[in-house]
Amino acid sequence: MKNKIQELRKARKVTQQELADALSVTRQTIISLENGKYNASLTLAHKAAQFFGISIEELFIFEEDENL
Protein backbone atom coordinates (compact mmCIF):
# COMPACT_ATOMS: atom_id res chain seq x y z
CA MET A 1 0.00 0.00 0.00
CA LYS A 2 1.38 3.39 -1.00
CA ASN A 3 1.43 6.26 1.47
CA LYS A 4 2.45 9.88 1.79
CA ILE A 5 4.42 9.51 5.02
CA GLN A 6 7.82 10.41 3.56
CA GLU A 7 6.38 13.35 1.63
CA LEU A 8 4.57 14.79 4.64
CA ARG A 9 7.44 14.09 7.00
CA LYS A 10 9.91 15.93 4.80
CA ALA A 11 7.49 18.80 4.26
CA ARG A 12 7.22 19.24 8.02
CA LYS A 13 10.97 18.79 8.55
CA VAL A 14 10.49 15.86 10.90
CA THR A 15 13.21 13.21 11.11
CA GLN A 16 12.44 9.50 10.90
CA GLN A 17 13.53 9.11 14.53
CA GLU A 18 11.24 11.92 15.69
CA LEU A 19 8.31 10.38 13.86
CA ALA A 20 9.18 6.96 15.24
CA ASP A 21 9.27 8.36 18.79
CA ALA A 22 5.95 10.11 18.29
CA LEU A 23 4.29 6.93 17.02
CA SER A 24 6.06 4.65 19.56
CA VAL A 25 7.64 2.46 16.91
CA THR A 26 11.22 1.83 15.81
CA ARG A 27 12.90 3.92 13.13
CA GLN A 28 13.12 0.78 11.00
CA THR A 29 9.33 0.58 10.95
CA ILE A 30 9.14 4.14 9.60
CA ILE A 31 11.73 3.27 6.92
CA SER A 32 9.74 0.16 5.91
CA LEU A 33 6.48 2.15 5.83
CA GLU A 34 8.04 4.84 3.66
CA ASN A 35 9.47 2.25 1.29
CA GLY A 36 6.12 0.49 1.06
CA LYS A 37 7.64 -2.75 2.39
CA TYR A 38 5.33 -2.89 5.37
CA ASN A 39 1.64 -2.06 5.72
CA ALA A 40 0.68 -0.31 8.93
CA SER A 41 -1.98 -1.73 11.22
CA LEU A 42 -5.16 0.25 11.72
CA THR A 43 -3.87 1.52 15.07
CA LEU A 44 -0.57 2.75 13.62
CA ALA A 45 -2.32 4.22 10.58
CA HIS A 46 -4.64 6.10 12.92
CA LYS A 47 -1.72 7.39 15.02
CA ALA A 48 0.20 8.48 11.91
CA ALA A 49 -2.85 10.24 10.46
CA GLN A 50 -3.38 12.00 13.78
CA PHE A 51 0.27 13.05 13.86
CA PHE A 52 -0.01 14.68 10.44
CA GLY A 53 -3.49 16.02 11.15
CA ILE A 54 -5.10 14.37 8.14
CA SER A 55 -7.40 11.41 7.60
CA ILE A 56 -6.21 7.82 7.08
CA GLU A 57 -7.56 7.89 3.51
CA GLU A 58 -5.44 10.93 2.75
CA LEU A 59 -2.31 9.39 4.21
CA PHE A 60 -2.64 5.87 2.80
CA ILE A 61 -3.56 5.17 -0.79
CA PHE A 62 -5.63 2.03 -0.93
CA GLU A 63 -5.59 0.25 -4.26
CA GLU A 64 -8.62 -1.98 -4.69
CA ASP A 65 -6.94 -4.82 -6.59
CA GLU A 66 -3.94 -4.91 -4.24
CA ASN A 67 -4.90 -8.12 -2.49
CA LEU A 68 -6.49 -9.94 -5.40
Add this chain to the structure above:
Amino acid sequence: MEDFRKKVQTRLGINSMLCLSSIAIYFALTFLTKNADEFAKGLSMGVFCGLEIVAVFNTIRLLITLRSEEKLREMYIKENDERIKAIERMTAQKGFIISIIGMALGAIVAGFFDVRVCLALVGALFFSSVVTLCARAYYNKNM
Protein backbone atom coordinates in the same frame (compact mmCIF):
# COMPACT_ATOMS: atom_id res chain seq x y z
CA MET B 1 4.52 2.88 30.84
CA GLU B 2 3.86 2.05 34.52
CA ASP B 3 2.32 -1.29 33.51
CA PHE B 4 5.40 -2.06 31.45
CA ARG B 5 7.67 -1.07 34.36
CA LYS B 6 5.79 -3.56 36.58
CA LYS B 7 6.18 -6.23 33.90
CA VAL B 8 9.94 -5.59 33.74
CA GLN B 9 10.15 -5.66 37.56
CA THR B 10 8.40 -9.06 37.55
CA ARG B 11 10.88 -10.33 34.96
CA LEU B 12 13.72 -9.01 37.09
CA GLY B 13 12.30 -10.83 40.11
CA ILE B 14 12.10 -14.14 38.23
CA ASN B 15 15.63 -13.80 36.86
CA SER B 16 17.05 -12.78 40.24
CA MET B 17 15.35 -15.74 41.90
CA LEU B 18 16.86 -18.04 39.31
CA CYS B 19 20.29 -16.54 39.99
CA LEU B 20 19.91 -16.75 43.76
CA SER B 21 18.64 -20.33 43.71
CA SER B 22 21.47 -21.53 41.47
CA ILE B 23 23.32 -23.26 44.31
CA ALA B 24 20.15 -25.09 45.44
CA ILE B 25 19.39 -26.10 41.85
CA TYR B 26 22.99 -27.28 41.40
CA PHE B 27 22.83 -29.55 44.47
CA ALA B 28 19.36 -30.80 43.51
CA LEU B 29 20.62 -31.65 40.03
CA THR B 30 23.70 -33.38 41.42
CA PHE B 31 21.51 -35.42 43.78
CA LEU B 32 18.89 -36.28 41.14
CA THR B 33 21.43 -37.32 38.52
CA LYS B 34 23.87 -39.16 40.78
CA ASN B 35 22.95 -42.55 39.29
CA ALA B 36 22.55 -41.28 35.74
CA ASP B 37 25.16 -41.86 33.04
CA GLU B 38 27.77 -39.27 32.15
CA PHE B 39 25.88 -38.04 29.10
CA ALA B 40 22.68 -37.29 31.05
CA LYS B 41 24.68 -35.60 33.82
CA GLY B 42 26.61 -33.49 31.34
CA LEU B 43 23.47 -32.55 29.44
CA SER B 44 21.53 -31.46 32.54
CA MET B 45 24.52 -29.50 33.87
CA GLY B 46 24.99 -27.88 30.48
CA VAL B 47 21.35 -26.78 30.33
CA PHE B 48 21.59 -25.53 33.93
CA CYS B 49 24.76 -23.51 33.21
CA GLY B 50 23.21 -22.07 30.07
CA LEU B 51 20.08 -21.03 31.97
CA GLU B 52 22.13 -19.42 34.73
CA ILE B 53 24.24 -17.45 32.26
CA VAL B 54 21.05 -16.18 30.57
CA ALA B 55 19.53 -15.35 33.98
CA VAL B 56 22.61 -13.37 35.09
CA PHE B 57 22.76 -11.54 31.78
CA ASN B 58 19.03 -10.73 31.92
CA THR B 59 19.23 -9.57 35.55
CA ILE B 60 22.01 -7.09 34.72
CA ARG B 61 20.23 -5.91 31.56
CA LEU B 62 16.89 -5.42 33.35
CA LEU B 63 18.54 -3.62 36.28
CA ILE B 64 20.20 -1.16 33.88
CA THR B 65 16.92 -0.70 31.99
CA LEU B 66 14.89 -0.02 35.12
CA ARG B 67 17.27 2.74 36.22
CA SER B 68 16.79 4.79 33.08
CA GLU B 69 13.44 6.08 31.83
CA GLU B 70 14.84 6.45 28.32
CA LYS B 71 16.11 2.85 28.20
CA LEU B 72 12.77 1.61 29.55
CA ARG B 73 10.90 3.44 26.79
CA GLU B 74 13.37 2.07 24.23
CA MET B 75 12.69 -1.45 25.48
CA TYR B 76 8.94 -0.85 25.44
CA ILE B 77 9.08 0.31 21.82
CA LYS B 78 11.25 -2.64 20.79
CA GLU B 79 8.91 -5.10 22.46
CA ASN B 80 5.72 -3.51 21.17
CA ASP B 81 6.78 -2.43 17.69
CA GLU B 82 4.20 -3.94 15.36
CA ARG B 83 6.68 -4.60 12.53
CA ILE B 84 8.98 -6.55 14.88
CA LYS B 85 5.93 -8.50 16.11
CA ALA B 86 4.90 -9.21 12.50
CA ILE B 87 8.44 -10.42 11.72
CA GLU B 88 8.36 -12.69 14.78
CA ARG B 89 4.96 -14.10 13.72
CA MET B 90 6.14 -14.77 10.17
CA THR B 91 9.41 -16.29 11.40
CA ALA B 92 7.53 -18.60 13.76
CA GLN B 93 5.06 -19.67 11.04
CA LYS B 94 7.67 -20.33 8.35
CA GLY B 95 10.14 -21.82 10.81
CA PHE B 96 7.49 -24.21 12.11
CA ILE B 97 6.48 -25.35 8.62
CA ILE B 98 10.11 -25.92 7.60
CA SER B 99 10.80 -27.81 10.86
CA ILE B 100 7.75 -30.03 10.35
CA ILE B 101 8.74 -30.83 6.75
CA GLY B 102 12.33 -31.48 7.87
CA MET B 103 11.17 -33.75 10.67
CA ALA B 104 8.84 -35.69 8.34
CA LEU B 105 11.65 -36.17 5.80
CA GLY B 106 14.03 -37.11 8.61
CA ALA B 107 11.56 -39.69 9.90
CA ILE B 108 11.26 -41.26 6.44
CA VAL B 109 15.04 -41.40 5.97
CA ALA B 110 15.62 -42.65 9.53
CA GLY B 111 13.13 -45.46 8.89
CA PHE B 112 15.72 -47.08 6.60
CA PHE B 113 18.44 -47.05 9.26
CA ASP B 114 17.04 -47.01 12.79
CA VAL B 115 13.44 -47.66 13.81
CA ARG B 116 13.89 -45.95 17.22
CA VAL B 117 15.02 -42.68 15.67
CA CYS B 118 12.19 -42.90 13.17
CA LEU B 119 9.61 -43.45 15.92
CA ALA B 120 11.08 -40.61 18.01
CA LEU B 121 10.73 -38.26 15.05
CA VAL B 122 7.19 -39.45 14.32
CA GLY B 123 6.36 -38.92 18.00
CA ALA B 124 7.74 -35.36 17.91
CA LEU B 125 5.84 -34.72 14.69
CA PHE B 126 2.62 -36.02 16.23
CA PHE B 127 3.13 -33.92 19.37
CA SER B 128 3.81 -30.77 17.33
CA SER B 129 0.69 -31.40 15.25
CA VAL B 130 -1.49 -31.88 18.34
CA VAL B 131 -0.11 -28.69 19.93
CA THR B 132 -0.72 -26.75 16.70
CA LEU B 133 -4.28 -28.05 16.40
CA CYS B 134 -5.02 -27.17 20.03
CA ALA B 135 -3.56 -23.67 19.60
CA ARG B 136 -5.56 -23.16 16.40
CA ALA B 137 -8.77 -24.30 18.07
CA TYR B 138 -8.10 -21.94 20.99
CA TYR B 139 -7.46 -18.92 18.78
CA ASN B 140 -10.42 -19.78 16.53
CA LYS B 141 -12.62 -19.63 19.59
CA ASN B 142 -11.08 -16.55 21.19
CA MET B 143 -10.27 -14.30 18.27
